Amino acid sequence: MQKSSLHATSELPPQEALLSVYESLLERSSRMLTQAREEDWEALIEEESQYVIDIERVSRLEGQEALNGEQQARKESLLEQILEQDMEIRRRLLNRRDELGELIGTARRQRDLHRAYRSADRR
Numbered sequence: 001m002q003k004s005s006l007h008a009t010s011e012l013p014p015q016e017a018l019l020s021v022y023e024s025l026l027e028r029s030s031r032m033l034t035q036a037r038e039e040d041w042e043a044l045i046e047e048e049s050q051y052v053i054d055i056e057r058v059s060r061l062e063g064q065e066a067l068n069g070e071q072q073a074r075k076e077s078l079l080e081q082i083l084e085q086d087m088e089i090r091r092r093l094l095n096r097r098d099e100l101g102e103l104i105g106t107a108r109r110q111r112d113l114h115r116a117y118r119s120a121d122r123r
Helices: 006-010 014-037 041-061 069-122
Strands: none
Touching: 014 041, 014 069
């Protein structure tokens, strides 16, 4: 897992620091998407905790100083890519949730059947 780039961004002008954090978010989002595609849920959860920290950093940096047109376009492009990846990650997580729900339902039915047969054998 890569460390957060907080120290590197603190030395940059506020506009570049903000863009640097968005780039870091895109990199982290790309790793999360790969982990979701590979169904590496544990790694995804670990990566997501750092992602949340980066989001908080974006919130602190956002609005400190206005971005020029080129910087704004770069930010919008990064944000669009992040959001596209986020949508796929969420879709895959919802599919995983549904799979787990089905497994839990199957396990409950098996448990109930086992209990029913065990009760019938005791009679």
